[in-house]
Amino acid sequence: MKTEQMVTVLGRQQELCALLVDLSKNMKQAIKENNIKKIDEIVQLETALTMKLSGFEKRREAIASDLAREMGMGTGTLHLNQIQALFSAEQNTRMERIRKDITERCAELSSINQSNNMLIENRLQWVKLSRQVMERSRQASEVTAGKSLVDESI
Secondary structure (H helix, E strand, O other), X not given: OHHHHHHHHHHHHHHHHHHHHHHHHHHHXXXXXXXXXXXXXXXXXXXXXXXXXXXXXXXXXXXXXXXXXXXXXXXXXXXXXXXXXXXXXXXXXXXXXXXXXXHHHHHHHHHHHHHHHHHHHHHHHHHHHXXXXXXHHHHHHHOOOOOXXXXXXX
């Protein structure tokens, strides 16, 4: 029974990882479009999904601890490979697919998030540059006839 619970929990984690990848792709587009409202919505969704993922991770750890006790092992020493010894052939096949998929999605998510971070950094640099240009333009317009900015500051 615990083995099927483990497969189910990992399957839910797999689904949540897929949703996070999709959201990160949407985030990239929202960043490119400078769509702040969409970015805020995506951040809220990502936060909710991450909290759900964390809840499933805690549930997975609890199931692993229960299985470790059933196997007469310490709760901190059980690895997924050891748990799989308790699974049926069908469960093992499913577990391997899930594990591979989660690993691939996590790598994809990491790559997309790195790209998103670079896009955000570029946007922030642009905002900073624009702000500096606007400030200099404002200062230049405040210069009185016959005085330079240097004269004004002295």
